[in-house]
Amino acid sequence: MSTHAKTVAVIGAGPVGLAAAAHALERGLIPIVLEAGADVGHAVRQWGHVRMFSPWEYNIDGAAERLLDAVGWNSPDPTQYPTGAELAEHYLAPLAERSALQDHVRTSSRVTAVARSGFDKIKTKGRALAPFELRYQNGAGSRILRADAVIDASGTWSSPNPAGANGLEAVGEAPARERIVYGMPDVLGRDRARYAGKKVAVLGSGHSAAGSLIDLARIKESEPATEIVWLVRGETPEKAFGGGGKDELVARGELGARQARLVAAGGIEVQPAFRVTRIDLDADRLRIGAESSCCARHIVADELIVATGFRPDLSLLREVRLSLDPALECPLALAPLIDPNEHSCGTVRPHGARELAQPEPGLYIAGMKSYGRAPTFLLRTGYEQVRSIVADIAGDRAAAERVELVLPETGVCNLSRADSGARGCPSTGAPA
Numbered sequence: 413m414s415t416h417a418k419t420v421a422v423i424g425a426g427p428v429g430l431a432a433a434a435h436a437l438e439r440g441l442i443p444i445v446l447e448a449g450a451d452v453g454h455a456v457r458q459w460g461h462v463r464m465f466s467p468w469e470y471n472i473d474g475a476a477e478r479l480l481d482a483v484g485w486n487s488p489d490p491t492q493y494p495t496g497a498e499l500a501e502h503y504l505a506p507l508a509e510r511s512a513l514q515d516h517v518r519t520s521s522r523v524t525a526v527a528r529s530g531f532d533k534i535k536t537k538g539r540a541l542a543p544f545e546l547r548y549q550n551g552a553g554s555r556i557l558r559a560d561a562v563i564d565a566s567g568t569w570s571s572p573n574p575a576g577a578n579g580l581e582a583v584g585e586a587p588a589r590e591r592i593v594y595g596m597p598d599v600l601g602r603d604r605a606r607y608a609g610k611k612v613a614v615l616g617s618g619h620s621a622a623g624s625l626i627d628l629a630r631i632k633e634s635e636p637a638t639e640i641v642w643l644v645r646g647e648t649p650e651k652a653f654g655g656g657g658k659d660e661l662v663a664r665g666e667l668g669a670r671q672a673r674l675v676a677a678g679g680i681e682v683q684p685a686f687r688v689t690r691i692d693l694d695a696d697r698l699r700i701g702a703e704s705s706c707c708a709r710h711i712v713a714d715e716l717i718v719a720t721g722f723r724p725d726l727s728l729l730r731e732v733r734l735s736l737d738p739a740l741e742c743p744l745a746l747a748p749l750i751d752p753n754e755h756s757c758g759t760v761r762p763h764g765a766r767e768l769a770q771p772e773p774g775l776y777i778a779g780m781k782s783y784g785r786a787p788t789f790l791l792r793t794g795y796e797q798v799r800s801i802v803a804d805i806a807g808d809r810a811a812a813e814r815v816e817l818v819l820p821e822t823g824v825c826n827l828s829r830a831d832s833g834a835r836g837c838p839s840t841g842a843p844a
């Protein structure tokens with residue numbers, strides 16, 4: 413039997429990737445984190461201006477904290493809510509640069525492909541014994557890393573969903589890009605001049621859309637010429653308001669409540685059932701259209717913010733064997749827990765190696781990417797995922813199976829059918 417310490421390649425130095433590396437180090441494994449960006453927390457820094465709705469106590473992984481404590485970390489107040497930038501600066505950067513992880517992280521290293529050494533996807537016999545081969549690009553060109561296990565924690569930030577209601581880009585969307593921003597622009601800071609005094613359409617019903625709408629409403633207080641149009645794909649906007657006071661994450665509940673108040677006060681024009689099909693740049697303004705077999709309507713705006721969520725980039729996993737849910741593009745066993753078609757719970761039964769393992773032995777998808785297209789991921793969930801995955805890689809089945817997590821309820825849990833067993837809300841005690 414081999415006694416060498418296993419090498420664990422981790423794709424992405426976001427909060428979950430670094431937590432995976434911390435757990436691996438604690439267990440005597442050799443983690444190597446490959447990060448595409450120039451700094452750790454590259455994706456988090458893109459939304460650095462956004463204040464998180466979960467306080468520090470939810471945002472720090474246990475193994476990472478132990479590594480930081482060992483080097484005299486000045487830990488933040490657990491009750492405070494960091495911005496993305498603060499999460500990167502006060503937690504991720506010291507973890508990667510000052511703790512025992514410092515020799516295990518390679519930045520500016522973008523993974524382009526994962527394969528099994530000497531085995532193409534078809535070949536089976538002996539496959540599980542072959543090491544993984546990760547192809548990555550750094551400043552010096554194309555590189556190869558061999559590893560016994562791979563945890564893909566590369567997130568979804570760099571592949572936002574397009575505006576088109578059918579999941580494709582709307583006709584004309586690409587040529588109109590100069591007037592479109594995806595995700596959550598820094599409306600009150602860096603991008604203020606872009607939006608102040610303009611007519612701005614926001615498309616989407618999640619937390620990012622809510623955040624942008626609230627920020628635009630604040631601009632409108634000092635620049636009354638600013639017009640805000642909220643494009644909602646659903647028949648009514650109410651679903652987007654969340655659990656309000658029932659949400660156990662107070663800041664998350666307050667986000668929806670503030671959005672509801674702004675809509676009620678008339679500061680935001682709502683266009684329900686607006687399913688974008690085409691976007692035209694017309695005399696420097698956007699003509700955003702929603703056409704169906706029965707009818708067509710459009711609005712004209714100066715700017716469009718598309719906050720319709722994200723999807724995983726699966727291209728780097730093309731040469732390994734995957735089993736993903738056909739709708740959500742998440743690991744198959746996870747889909748019943750998070751499918752937004754069946755329930756709106758932000759609360760998900762804790763899960764780990766068993767649900768996240770792929771048919772390719774030693775390969776796991778974790779963090780934001782593990783949720784595929786589902787929108788309800790929480791960092792705490794990701795930390796539990798990688799604790800369990802690393803235990804599995806280390807051969808500690810008991811620890812891999814153990815559940816060590818209690819998640820806050822969202823206060824919303826609308827089942828679409830009474831039977832919550834197969835693909836409904838997990839048994840968290842959330843009201844059905």
Ligand SMILES: Cc1cc2nc3c(=O)[nH]c(=O)nc-3n(C[C@H](O)[C@H](O)[C@H](O)COP(=O)(O)OP(=O)(O)OC[C@H]3O[C@@H](n4cnc5c(N)ncnc54)[C@H](O)[C@@H]3O)c2cc1C
Pocket residue numbers: 423424425426427428429446447448449452453454455456459462463464465466521522523524565566567568569570596620728778779780781789790791792794
């Ligand atoms: C605006 C916003 C606010 C949020 N607020 C909260 C909150 O309050 N509480 C909460 O619990 N969750 C929140 N989330 C959800 C989630 O916890 C975060 O998105 C979190 O950053 C996910 O961590 P991650 O490590 O899985 O992925 P990411 O943070 O996205 O990290 C992935 C990393 O992988 C790198 N990468 C990507 N592709 C490659 C590649 N091919 N090769 C190498 N590296 C690669 C990226 O550069 C990035 O650094 C929020 C999300 C957003 C977008």
